[in-house]
Amino acid sequence: EDSRRAYGGLELELPYRFYLIGEWTQKDNDIDRRTPLSYGVQCRLPGVALTCAMLQDGGQHERIGIWSGIGISFGF
Numbered sequence: 001e002d003s004r005r006a007y008g009g010l011e012l013e014l015p016y017r018f019y020l021i022g023e024w025t026q027k028d029n030d031i032d033r034r035t036p037l038s039y040g041v042q043c044r045l046p047g048v049a050l051t052c053a054m055l056q057d058g059g060q061h062e063r064i065g066i067w068s069g070i071g072i073s074f075g076f
Contacts, residue, residue, distance in 0.1 A: 017044050021051075027058060034058050038067070048072050 009023040018041060025036040040053025049071040054064050 011042075018042070019044065021053070025058070040067070 005028060006026040007023070009021070011022075012020040014020065020039075021042055022039040023037065027035040034056055036056060036058035038053050038055045040051060042049055042051045051067070051069045051071070053067045055067055056064050
């Protein structure tokens with residue numbers, strides 16, 4: 001089933017290359033119990049970014065997931 005949804009996000013720059021990040025997706029009443037969202041903190045160092053976030057997928061699960069990741073930038 002296809003659905004059209006709005007999506008948004010915010011980030012707030014803090015000192016020492018830290019960022020607070022948040023993203024959300026419009027709730028689809030046919031699919032979601034809750035509004036899908038995520039929020040977390042990111043550290044952007046030269047050439048690498050470290051992220052740790054909490055996720056709520058909007059589905060049937062009451063639990064909040066934890067996500068962490070490392071991003072690497074390549075200069076060309």
